[in-house]
Amino acid sequence: xxxxxxxxGLISGLDIAGLxxxxxxxxxxxxxxxxxxxxxxxxxxxAIGVLEANVLTLSTSVxxxxxxxxxxxxxxxxxxxxxxxxxxGKTAINGSYSFQSVQQASAHQSLSRGFADATEQKVGEGTxxxxxxxxxxxxxxxxxxNDGSGIRRGQIRITDRSGSSAVISLTEALNxxxxxxxxxxxVDISVSARVxxxxxxxxDTSGSTSTNLAVVDLNGGSTAANLGIDKSVSSATLDGDDxxxxxxxxxxxxxxxxxxxxxLTGAADIKINLADGTNLEVNLDGVKSLKxxxxxxxxxxxxxxxxxxxxxxxxxxxTDNTSGAEALSVEDINNTxxxxxxxxxxxxxxxxxxxxxxxxxxNSVLLRNIRGGQGIETLGEISITDRSGQTATIDLxxxxxxxxxxxxxxxxxxxxxxxxxxxxxxxxxLGNGLTIKDTSGATDSNLIIADVDTGTAIADLGLTIDxxxxxxxxxxxxxxxxxxxxxxxxxxxxxxxxxxxLFQITDSEGNVGVINITxxxxxxxxxxxxxxxxxxxxxxxxxxxxxxxxxxxxxxxxAGTLAVEEFGQTTTAADLRLLREPYTGGDGAQRIxxxxxTIVDIDDDDTLTDVVSKMNAAGxxxxxxxxxxGSSFNSxxxxxTATQTGKQSRLVFDDGDLDLNFSTIAKGQNAILRVGAxxxxxFLISSKTNRFDGVVQGIDLDITNVxxxxxxxEIEANTESIVNNLKNFITTYNQFIDIGSELTKFDTESNxxxxxxxxxxxxxxxxxxxxxxxxxxxxxxxxIQSLSALGVRVGAGGILxxxxxxxxxxxxxxxxxxxxxxxxxxxxFGDKINSTLTSLTDIVDGSFTNERNSLTSSIDTTNERIEExxxxxxxxxxxxxxxxxxxxxxxxxxxxxxxxxxxxKSISVPxx
Numbered sequence: 054x055x056x057x058x059x060x061x062g063l064i065s066g067l068d069i070a071g072l073x074x075x076x077x078x079x080x081x082x083x084x085x086x087x088x089x090x091x092x093x094x095x096x097x098x099x100a101i102g103v104l105e106a107n108v109l110t111l112s113t114s115v116x117x118x119x120x121x122x123x124x125x126x127x128x129x130x131x132x133x134x135x136x137x138x139x140x141x142g143k144t145a146i147n148g149s150y151s152f153q154s155v156q157q158a159s160a161h162q163s164l165s166r167g168f169a170d171a172t173e174q175k176v177g178e179g180t181x182x183x184x185x186x187x188x189x190x191x192x193x194x195x196x197x198x199n200d201g202s203g204i205r206r207g208q209i210r211i212t213d214r215s216g217s218s219a220v221i222s223l224t225e226a227l228n229x230x231x232x233x234x235x236x237x238x239x240v241d242i243s244v245s246a247r248v249x250x251x252x253x254x255x256x257d258t259s260g261s262t263s264t265n266l267a268v269v270d271l272n273g274g275s276t277a278a279n280l281g282i283d284k285s286v287s288s289a290t291l292d293g294d295d296x297x298x299x300x301x302x303x304x305x306x307x308x309x310x311x312x313x314x315x316x317l318t319g320a321a322d323i324k325i326n327l328a329d330g331t332n333l334e335v336n337l338d339g340v341k342s343l344k345x346x347x348x349x350x351x352x353x354x355x356x357x358x359x360x361x362x363x364x365x366x367x368x369x370x371x372t373d374n375t376s377g378a379e380a381l382s383v384e385d386i387n388n389t390x391x392x393x394x395x396x397x398x399x400x401x402x403x404x405x406x407x408x409x410x411x412x413x414x415x416n417s418v419l420l421r422n423i424r425g426g427q428g429i430e431t432l433g434e435i436s437i438t439d440r441s442g443q444t445a446t447i448d449l450x451x452x453x454x455x456x457x458x459x460x461x462x463x464x465x466x467x468x469x470x471x472x473x474x475x476x477x478x479x480x481x482x483l484g485n486g487l488t489i490k491d492t493s494g495a496t497d498s499n500l501i502i503a504d505v506d507t508g509t510a511i512a513d514l515g516l517t518i519d520x521x522x523x524x525x526x527x528x529x530x531x532x533x534x535x536x537x538x539x540x541x542x543x544x545x546x547x548x549x550x551x552x553x554x555l556f557q558i559t560d561s562e563g564n565v566g567v568i569n570i571t572x573x574x575x576x577x578x579x580x581x582x583x584x585x586x587x588x589x590x591x592x593x594x595x596x597x598x599x600x601x602x603x604x605x606x607x608x609x610x611x612a613g614t615l616a617v618e619e620f621g622q623t624t625t626a627a628d629l630r631l632l633r634e635p636y637t638g639g640d641g642a643q644r645i646x647x648x649x650x651t652i653v654d655i656d657d658d659d660t661l662t663d664v665v666s667k668m669n670a671a672g673x674x675x676x677x678x679x680x681x682x683g684s685s686f687n688s689x690x691x692x693x694t695a696t697q698t699g700k701q702s703r704l705v706f707d708d709g710d711l712d713l714n715f716s717t718i719a720k721g722q723n724a725i726l727r728v729g730a731x732x733x734x735x736f737l738i739s740s741k742t743n744r745f746d747g748v749v750q751g752i753d754l755d756i757t758n759v760x761x762x763x764x765x766x767e768i769e770a771n772t773e774s775i776v777n778n779l780k781n782f783i784t785t786y787n788q789f790i791d792i793g794s795e796l797t798k799f800d801t802e803s804n805x806x807x808x809x810x811x812x813x814x815x816x817x818x819x820x821x822x823x824x825x826x827x828x829x830x831x832x833x834x835x836x837i838q839s840l841s842a843l844g845v846r847v848g849a850g851g852i853l854x855x856x857x858x859x860x861x862x863x864x865x866x867x868x869x870x871x872x873x874x875x876x877x878x879x880x881x882f883g884d885k886i887n888s889t890l891t892s893l894t895d896i897v898d899g900s901f902t903n904e905r906n907s908l909t910s911s912i913d914t915t916n917e918r919i920e921e922x923x924x925x926x927x928x929x930x931x932x933x934x935x936x937x938x939x940x941x942x943x944x945x946x947x948x949x950x951x952x953x954x955x956x957x958k959s960i961s962v963p964x965x
Contacts, residue, residue, distance in 0.1 A: 081926075087919045091912050093808075098908040100796045100808045104815070105894060105901040107789045112890045114782035119883020123778055124872040126771040133764025137726075138755040145751025145768055151730035153763040154756045155225050158698040158743045161721035163706065164680060166714040167687030171661040171679045178657035181668070182707040183675055183693070184650045186534035187600055189423075189455055190484040192230035193248075193415045196736065197307070198296045199279060207274030207733045209282075213242045214289065215261035223276050224732035227725055227739060229415050232280065248415035249460055251297035251367075253282050257289040266291050274733050299367035299412050301344035308343070308411040309394045310422045313538035315578045316340070322391045324384050325350070327359055328404065329377035334386065343369070343411070346395065368396055369408040381406045388582070390537060393421065410453045417456040418532055424513060425600035426533040433508025437476055440523065441495035443467040445474040449510050455480075455487070458510070462489065476500075483705050486527040489516060500525065529707065533600035535649050537578030544577070544649060545628035546672030548697075554623025556631070558590050561643060562611035566590035570625050577603055580629065602630065602647040606638070615643040651675055655711065661691055668693065675704065691715075699723045699741025724756050730763040772864045775871070776857065783845065783853045786822070790851045793819055814904050818893060821900075823851060825889040830874060830882045836867055837874045840882070 117123055127147065131139045136154040168174050196203040206226060212218040219241040226232050229248055236246040236255070243259035244266070257266045267285035270277045277283035281294030299307075305314050316322055321334035333353050340346050343364060350362040350371075360381075361372045373381040381401040385392050392398050396409035413419045421428040432452055438444040445465035452458050462478035475493035480486075491500050501519045504511045511517050515527040541551040553574075557567045566589035574580060577596075581603055584594035591609035598604070607615040617631040626632050630647040638644050651674045653667050661679055668677035673696050680692035691713065695702030702721030706713070724743045729735025738748065743756040752766070796809040797816070809815050827847075829838045837843060844859030863871050875882050893900045 136760035156725040158724035165691035192228035204279035329375035434505035438501035441493040554625035555620035556626035
């Protein structure tokens with residue numbers, strides 16, 4: 054019995070171990086099922102992420118379709134690629150444009166006389182002054198004729214009085230000189246052309262009276278009419294109609310020879326004094342045109358019809374409507390210099406003040422702007438004796454322009470006889486002065502030119518002579534092209550702006566004044582004001598006598614030297630061109646002149662190479678080099694080229710007594726572009742470079758070659774990008790449908806199901822997308838309100854299909870309708886679909902976010918349950934093992950007892 058009990062105990066222990074094993078196995082199966090569930094949730098979450106990524110990509114496509122930039126992209130077809138390059142900006146208007154490159158820009162280039170070598174031969178001591186302004190013969194643009202209407206370019210026929218005729222083509226004429234050159238260079242007719250004031254004048258030089266001198270338009274054009282010369286006259290002179298008149302539409306830049314006017318800001322510029330003793334202080338802030346000036350006067354708050362202003366015959370005329378003893382007059386106030394530039398520095402007659410001329414007319418300048426703005430001191434009579442001995446007294450007292458003087462001299466007749474004086478006045482070859490040439494061919498008398506009585510015209514013009522010569526040249530008349538209104542933005546020698554900073558002036562007494570040129574200093578007038586306001590030095594600043602800058606005049610009268618130095622690390626003084634040695638003026642005072650010219654001082658030991666180095670260091674206006682012309686004698690020449698292209702690159706050389714004899718080998722010229730195919734209706738524009746910015750709204754051109762005919766540039770909407778964006782949207786949407794179908798499919802043959810099969814989420818999202826796409830968009834009155842109208846239909850399985858032909862038809866016929874459909878704010882396709890997509894993908898409460906969060910929550914809950922099961926299993930295992938151990942302990946104790954009992958049985962019992 055005891056053995057059986059022991060065996061039973063052992064079996065019980067083994068049963069407990071098996072029970073633990075069975076428990077572990079069963080519990081693990083439950084955990085494995087939960088792990089599988091977690092993996093399924095993870096797979097579903099991944100599938101949801103794939104769908105969401107596709108929807109986000111779809112959102113990108115929608116954003117492209119709703120972006121107006123997509124519909125602003127343009128396609129450019131340039132048929133003139135051999136003439137020009139085209140750049141199109143977003144403001145360009147679709148259409149067909151015609152352009153022709155008529156002329157390319159070039160830079161002025163000059164060569165000196167020859168030298169034996171460049172490194173040994175000395176050039177000589179002196180100064181070279183290279184100017185790029187102050188010209189008296191700047192041609193007037195044809196576009197400024199007829200009050201800015203310009204002319205219609207075409208062909209004209211001119212017939213001289215002998216009956217000879219010539220066809221003159223003016224299809225490429227840009228300015229007045231182009232017209233004159235075409236006529237004057239024609240050898241088939243004996244006609245010369247010139248301009249006087251605002252009209253063209255033709256002179257017959259054939260000497261015949263057989264026919265009329267006549268000009269007619271050809272091919273139904275109106276060029277001659279627009280030039281005012283479509284006439285037939287029975288005389289040798291055809292006086293054209295005035296085609297250039299100063300009107301109230303003139304900008305202030307068009308008067309005063311283009312010098313501009315310096316106006317104050319926030320204060321009155323002029324004061325008009327009236328007969329009754331009252332005055333009007335007129336603030337000209339903001340004026341841009343002569344009309345603005347008239348308005349400021351006529352609408353002045355204190356005017357009340359006291360004075361009226363108008364433009365009459367190219368002058369401002371003031372009429373005083375008050376009465377009293379005072380004379381009507383106009384004066385500058387607040388240190389301005391406006392009155393002279395507006396021509397109002399005139400003496401009134403009665404109640405009327407008739408101003409001086411505001412413009413020099415066609416191809417001419419005002420006398421008041423020569424000699425650096427000093428003009429002619431005293432106009433009066435002059436006397437000219439040609440070399441045949443004829444003398445003419447010429448009255449210049451009413452001259453206001455250079456043309457007035459030239460015309461008066463050329464029309465002069467001998468005193469007493471009335472015979473034509475045999476002299477010819479004209480602009481000199483350099484374009485900066487006058488020449489008077491004897492045409493008599495005689496040598497009976499000297500050429501004699503002089504002022505009469507108190508007049509100073511001839512002396513001021515530098516034409517006084519009594520010598521056995523046939524011609525006299527005035528030299529530069531120093532036409533003013535820098536005045537107080539000249540900006541500092543390009544005044545520096547390198548062509549850039551004057552640097553803000555300090556410089557110091559030391560007068561002849563040793564006094565020092567520091568001048569602060571701040572960013573508020575905008576023009577030469579501001580600089581002059583700053584200098585004259587400095588009380589530390591006895592130095593006065595004013596515009597210089599050469600018309601190309603300003604001058605410092607020492608008034609201290611000391612024994613020292615007038616000097617200018619930089620103050621600090623800036624280059625302000627150098628930029629203002631003031632770091633020069635002083636010179637002595639006619640009044641004995643020291644001067645330092647700032648000139649907007651390239652000035653090169655040559656030492657007595659300088660060679661051609663030295664001159665090149667100094668010239669290149671003097672600024673950026675010119676580039677110098679040594680040129681070898683290849684000749685066997687004196688082949689080395691100084692070549693000077695303007696660093697910029699355009700007619701403004703024109704160079705004039707004054708080398709004093711160096712005798713460098715510069716000659717022009719290439720003239721600076723502007724690029725010319727014809728806009729339009731028909732020369733008669735097209736217009737010509739010019740540029741100092743080969744680039745034309747904004748030639749038509751949003752279109753820039755770069756000329757590369759001259760073209761013989763106009764070429765078309767087609768600009769149209771780039772519908773390809775629109776089509777591609779819609780295709781991308783459809784492709785992405787179809788991918789979404791395909792992915793959704795794959796994720797929810799069930800294969801009956803293989804009994805395989807998609808990850809999201811049976812899940813309603815995909816169906817809900819698909820329905821929302823489908824419903825959104827099927828809606829009508831817009832505000833109800835557009836021609837296109839649905840995708841189906843654009844050729845987008847729903848095919849089998851919800852896949853979108855595009856009829857591209859239908860879409861292209863709408864893009865051709867109703868581009869704006871398509872644009873509005875996709876881009877209209879709030880109600881358009883883009884915003885509406887984006888709203889739907891946002892509700893799906895919003896990272897806070899979007900459908901995808903909510904579904905993903907739900908799956909994440911399920912995963913977390915399941916994982917928590919797995920952990921709980923694992924803990925429970927371990928707890929049960931521990932309990933069973935503990936029971937097993939206790940059982941084993943009891944069995945061990947029983948076995949010990951059984952052994953002890955067995956020992957007792959074996960002891961012998963004594964017999965009784």
